[in-house]
Amino acid sequence: MEHEYHHEHHHEHHHEHEHGHDHDCGHDHDHGCACGHHHGHSEAERLVEDTLVLSKSWSGEDGQPEQLAQKLQSGLEALGELLGEDGIILGHLKGLLRCGSACLACSITRTDHTDLTASPDWPPAEPCHWTLTVTVLSLCHQDRVTEETLDKLFGGI
Amino acid sequence: MEVLLFGGFLGSGKTTVINRLLHDLTDQGKSAAIVENEIGTVGIDDVLVAQTGLKVTPLFGGCVCCQLTADLLTAVHTIEDQVNPDVLVVEMTGLAMMDGIRDTFARYGRDTLRLHTIAVVDMARWPKLIRAMEPVVRRQLAGADLVLVNKTDVVPADPEALEQMSQLAGGAPCRTLSAQSMEPGAVLTLIREVLR
Numbered sequence: 269m270e271h272e273y274h275h276e277h278h279h280e281h282h283h284e285h286e287h288g289h290d291h292d293c294g295h296d297h298d299h300g301c302a303c304g305h306h307h308g309h310s311e312a313e314r315l316v317e318d319t320l321v322l323s324k325s326w327s328g329e330d331g332q333p334e335q336l337a338q339k340l341q342s343g344l345e346a347l348g349e350l351l352g353e354d355g356i357i358l359g360h361l362k363g364l365l366r367c368g369s370a371c372l373a374c375s376i377t378r379t380d381h382t383d384l385t386a387s388p389d390w391p392p393a394e395p396c397h398w399t400l401t402v403t404v405l406s407l408c409h410q411d412r413v414t415e416e417t418l419d420k421l422f423g424g425i
Numbered sequence: 426m427e428v429l430l431f432g433g434f435l436g437s438g439k440t441t442v443i444n445r446l447l448h449d450l451t452d453q454g455k456s457a458a459i460v461e462n463e464i465g466t467v468g469i470d471d472v473l474v475a476q477t478g479l480k481v482t483p484l485f486g487g488c489v490c491c492q493l494t495a496d497l498l499t500a501v502h503t504i505e506d507q508v509n510p511d512v513l514v515v516e517m518t519g520l521a522m523m524d525g526i527r528d529t530f531a532r533y534g535r536d537t538l539r540l541h542t543i544a545v546v547d548m549a550r551w552p553k554l555i556r557a558m559e560p561v562v563r564r565q566l567a568g569a570d571l572v573l574v575n576k577t578d579v580v581p582a583d584p585e586a587l588e589q590m591s592q593l594a595g596g597a598p599c600r601t602l603s604a605q606s607m608e609p610g611a612v613l614t615l616i617r618e619v620l621r
Contacts, residue, residue: 385473
């Protein structure tokens with residue numbers, strides 16, 4: 269199986285690059301940052317600034333839809349165990365599996381429940397060109413998941 | 426052009442509510458367009474919404490409450506000029522602050538826009554979210570014209586929680602729903618009843 273490894277992710281503070289030289293974000297604060305402005309952030313903004321944001325895709329040919337779906341679900345559930353706080357995800361774990369024209373979405377906000385939403389034509393009958401996309405958003409336990417974690421859970425498909 | 430701006434914490438069910446709403450609108454012969462703002466460089470929500478058959482304008486690379494404010498307004502004005510749908514739905518990211526966006530529209534939006542702000546709240550996680558993320562939740566509810574309390578099939582909404590949400594939303598009405606299992610037409614009816 270030949271893998272087309274498409275790697276795109278945004279893993280940094282949510283607030284990075286948020287302010288340019290000329291902007292009006294609607295917040296009432298002073299500005300201060302590398303761009304020459306001085307920032308005074310609200311408590312809400314400080315909480316949001318440390319959001320873990322990871323987004324990555326993998327793709328390949330001749331994928332088996334049901335196996336890929338299982339990989340997606342089990343991987344997200346493993347992430348849920350790492351990031352959950354008393355069973356609650358203070359964020360959102362989501363994944364999308366596309367096989368040909370069909371797609372399956374997986375969403376986790378609580379460790380005791382996984383939401384699966386399938387397109388009407390899921391599952392496709394034949395092996396297919398597939399793309400798996402995972403997005404991890406968490407305001408808690410941010411140090412427990414890295415890009416390497418995603419590679420271990422979803423790589424090698 | 427009517428603009429329905431959806432906000433609410435990550436995973437609250439905004440996309441699910443919007444998908445139901447879009448189905449309801451098209452079933453009633455209304456034209457609709459949607460702008461999707463999503464955190465992360467690879468889209469998932471826009472794909473899910475595109476399953477409805479509608480054209481989706483995605484906004485990546487930041488949050489419209491701050492980094493992409495100008496992009497959002499440009500997109501809204503462009504859609505009004507080029508498409509002029511009956512309803513434009515804007516889905517904000519789960520970290521966006523409703524109050525900032527509302528101020529931006531008031532300051533820079535055209536007079537031809539009729540803006541309504543809707544905050545979606547996840548009842549199943551509410552106790553934990555309000556304890557751990559109160560400043561964020563507060564900013565997300567402030568400026569909402571309507572609060573949709575979602576996932577009440579998982580955890581029923583208690584009067585105390587509803588009162589708390591309404592207070593944080595400046596007295597906005599709160600309506601409960603379970604977006605995943607709503608009957609056709611129900612979401613649109615619920616929103617219309619409140620936002621006349």
